[in-house]
Amino acid sequence: MAESGTTVLDNPLQEERRGERMPNPCNMVIFGASGDLTHRKLFPALYNLALEHLLPPEFTVIGFARRPYEQQEFRDEVKASINQFSRRKPVQEDVWERFQQGIFYVPGTFEDPEAYKRLETIMQRNDKERGTGGNRLYYLSTPPHAYADIVRNLRILEHPQDNGGDGQPKGWSKIIVEKPFGHDLSSARELNDLVHETFREDQVFRIDHYLGKETVQNILVFRFANGIFEPVWNRDHVDHVQITVAESVGVEGRAGYYEEAGTIRDMVSNHMLQLLALTAMEPPAAFDAQAVRDEKTKVLRAIHPWQHRDEREFTLRGQYGPGWVEGNHMPGYREERNVAPHSLTDTFVALKLYIDNWRWAGVPFYLRTGKALPKRVTEVAVQFKRAPFSMFRQTATAAIEPNVLAMRIQPDEGMVLKFGAKVPGPDIAIRSVNMDFLYGASFDVQVADAYERLILDCMLGESTLFTREDEVQAQWTLVDSIIDSWKQQPEPKFPNYAAGTWGPEIANRFIERDGRAWRKL
Numbered sequence: 001m002a003e004s005g006t007t008v009l010d011n012p013l014q015e016e017r018r019g020e021r022m023p024n025p026c027n028m029v030i031f032g033a034s035g036d037l038t039h040r041k042l043f044p045a046l047y048n049l050a051l052e053h054l055l056p057p058e059f060t061v062i063g064f065a066r067r068p069y070e071q072q073e074f075r076d077e078v079k080a081s082i083n084q085f086s087r088r089k090p091v092q093e094d095v096w097e098r099f100q101q102g103i104f105y106v107p108g109t110f111e112d113p114e115a116y117k118r119l120e121t122i123m124q125r126n127d128k129e130r131g132t133g134g135n136r137l138y139y140l141s142t143p144p145h146a147y148a149d150i151v152r153n154l155r156i157l158e159h160p161q162d163n164g165g166d167g168q169p170k171g172w173s174k175i176i177v178e179k180p181f182g183h184d185l186s187s188a189r190e191l192n193d194l195v196h197e198t199f200r201e202d203q204v205f206r207i208d209h210y211l212g213k214e215t216v217q218n219i220l221v222f223r224f225a226n227g228i229f230e231p232v233w234n235r236d237h238v239d240h241v242q243i244t245v246a247e248s249v250g251v252e253g254r255a256g257y258y259e260e261a262g263t264i265r266d267m268v269s270n271h272m273l274q275l276l277a278l279t280a281m282e283p284p285a286a287f288d289a290q291a292v293r294d295e296k297t298k299v300l301r302a303i304h305p306w307q308h309r310d311e312r313e314f315t316l317r318g319q320y321g322p323g324w325v326e327g328n329h330m331p332g333y334r335e336e337r338n339v340a341p342h343s344l345t346d347t348f349v350a351l352k353l354y355i356d357n358w359r360w361a362g363v364p365f366y367l368r369t370g371k372a373l374p375k376r377v378t379e380v381a382v383q384f385k386r387a388p389f390s391m392f393r394q395t396a397t398a399a400i401e402p403n404v405l406a407m408r409i410q411p412d413e414g415m416v417l418k419f420g421a422k423v424p425g426p427d428i429a430i431r432s433v434n435m436d437f438l439y440g441a442s443f444d445v446q447v448a449d450a451y452e453r454l455i456l457d458c459m460l461g462e463s464t465l466f467t468r469e470d471e472v473q474a475q476w477t478l479v480d481s482i483i484d485s486w487k488q489q490p491e492p493k494f495p496n497y498a499a500g501t502w503g504p505e506i507a508n509r510f511i512e513r514d515g516r517a518w519r520k521l
């Protein structure tokens with residue numbers, strides 16, 4: 001639920017602003033301000049919010065990182081990033097002029113308590129001079145190994161019960177934690193405990209940027225705002241579900257992180273399981289943070305436990321060797337800088353999962369994701385069972401394809417429903433045709449970046465699109481069990497697919513032995 005914040009809404013104009021989702025002013029502190037994510041995503045998102053008048057004029061952002069920037073130097077660099085990465089560019093000078101007045105920089109190391117005292121001084125000054133109202137939003141945009149130092153030091157700034165020392169509430173405090181949230185279940189628990197020493201659960205916002213994507217949210221709207229799909233959304237009518245997150249890029253200079261994570265932690269443990277949860281969850285009783293996350297957690301917990309399974313029937317991993325992607329040569333994963341020459345890190349994963357509940361018992365969910373695949377495409381496809389009896393058996397219809405509903409997350413955002421239609425002519429010939437909905441054609445607006453939505457939601461105290469503690473734990477429980485099962489197997493022979501192909505050769509057999517096939521995307 002959105003919170004009303006500390007501003008007293010005492011006139012109709014302010015009421016109207018709140019209706020437009022205007023958050024209260026705050027100091028937003030970005031830890032890791034010189035990093036890639038900050039420049040590619042966070043500042044462009046903040047600028048676009050400012051451009052759309054969705055940030056209050058008092059909004060202030062403080063960059064915190066090791067690099068010794070001068071104030072103006074930092075602002076110039078932020079402007080350059082916005083010009084490079086914003087969905088709307090070049091920067092509109094009048095908006096930038098106002099926006100930049102609220103950008104500050106504090107140099108310091110994450111472990112140095114003195115740096116946090118300097119930060120506190122600046123925040124208090126902003127409260128007085130810029131009217132930031134004692135509200136604070138901390139954003140952890142650093143490599144995960146820095147989280148513990150930062151959270152420990154934030155305890156210096158954050159007094160228990162959020163009060164300013166005089167018994168009066170000093171405003172709200174929130175923390176956004178970037179993924180990965182832990183490396184496995186036990187480290188995720190440790191991080192949770194640490195964060196909870198300073199912040200209550202309702203102050204913690206764990207980002208999974210897939211949840212901020214319009215098309216991902218549309219899965220919920222599609223399922224629960226329309227009466228006609230829910231009756232067929234179950235084991236009686238669905239043959240199987242395929243979730244694909246294909247990327248054409250390689251590891252893009254992030255090998256240090258990737259060597260530790262692999263695709264299973266980088267993509268499956270969060271984005272893919274969230275797509276699965278939204279597709280498979282029961283209808284929540286309300287569109288609020290508690291109800292939606294309760295249902296997602298329930299379905300994640302209902303995924304059939306891994307023990308006693310033949311690992312090879314249910315999981316498949318791969319790693320790319322050299323090849324050609326979209327006309328360009330791509331070196332193999334093991335040739336990337338900072339990758340071990342005999343690395344066994346997975347860059348491709350396919351899974352077959354079953355959900356043990358009344359709705360989905362016996363319906364396989366096939367997941368596949370990988371780097372260096374032929375194209376970038378993300379979709380959730382629900383394949384329905386064939387008609388129970390075909391009266392067209394004697395005609396050229398035996399090969400009629402099953403109905404599929406594909407929800408295209410990116411690119412070409414939209415939906416396709418595939419069904420058989422009669423080919424015009426004297427015979428009964430049937431061909432599969434598509435009924436198409438394209439976002440771009442139906443809504444004449446540029447879709448906001450996921451980070452715009454998520455940062456705004458956080459400021460408003462709206463946590464539906466952030467992952468809850470128990471949800472993250474359910475995700476790690478599953479992923480840990482998969483990784484454990486891999487450890488019991490002989491070492492994989494990597495590389496086993498060429499960059500620019502749809503994963504290892506055996507990926508086809510993985511699904512074909514069930515009498516099914518991957519969708520050609």
Ligand code: BG6
Pocket residue numbers: 179247266
């Ligand atoms: C990130 C992963 O979370 O998601 C990256 O760490 C991946 O490896 C990225 O490339 C994909 O996001 P998107 O929005 O481009 O699909």
